Amino acid sequence: MxxxxxxxxxxxxxxxxxxxxxxxxxxxLQSFDATGGPIMKAMQPKMDHFLARLEHFTGIDLPLEKQAYVYLLAFATFLEISGAVLFLFNSALGAWLLVLFVTAVTPIMHNFWDITDVHDRMLDTIMFFKNLSILGALFFYLGNQPKKLRVD
Structure with missing residues (x-):
């Protein structure tokens, strides 16, 4: 054997x-266009809701126009693909980019606490905790890197 x-x-x-x-x-990337493509249809109401909740709870009003969402989506996609490719080749930088991506995206796209439909709430709860598990795995990976690569 x-x-x-x-x-x-x-x-x-x-x-x-x-x-x-x-x-x-x-x-x-395959569906991306100047308006963000179909993914923007899912992202826009989630971003609107997130920004409204942020302002309600913190008083912080981020001056983001809806037209800027496409840039946020492009940046998130960049973090996702570059982080994944770097991580594949054992790069701690890739892991950190994925941590940034998952940390930013999870509370916006998987806000199960605000969803009233039982099926949608269950789906977003699963996705939220899946992302939490992914963060745990990334932190585990980063915590087991040689000392010179870690941020202590």
């Missing part, structure tokens, strides 16, 4: 891990 090297297992694990991000980013 052949023994699989741990570096091979680690690469395959990272490949499976980033498959989620790469396929999602490719899907966004």
């Amino acid at each position: 052949a023994v699989v090297r741990s570096s091979t297992l680690a690469f395959v694990g990272r490949l499976f891990f980033v498959a989620l991000f790469i396929t999602s980013a490719v899907q966004k």
Whole structure:
């Protein structure tokens, strides 16, 4: 029986891990246009709601016009694809980019606490906690990097 090297297992694990991000980013890029494409139809009401809640609870009114959402979507897609590719090749920077992406996207796109439809709430609850698990895995990865790559 052949023994699989741990570096091979680690690469395959990272490949499976980033498959989620790469396929999602490719899907966004394939449908992206000047208006943001179909993904913008899902993002815009979520962003509107998030910004309204942010202002309600903190008093902070971010002066974001709806036209700027397409730039936020483009930046999020950049973080997602670049983070995934870098992480695939064992880069801590890639992990940090994915942490930034997941941390920014999760409370906006998976705000289960504000959803009244039972099915939609259940779906967004699952997605929220999936993203929380992904953050945990990224932090685990970053915490196990050699000392010179870690931010202590």
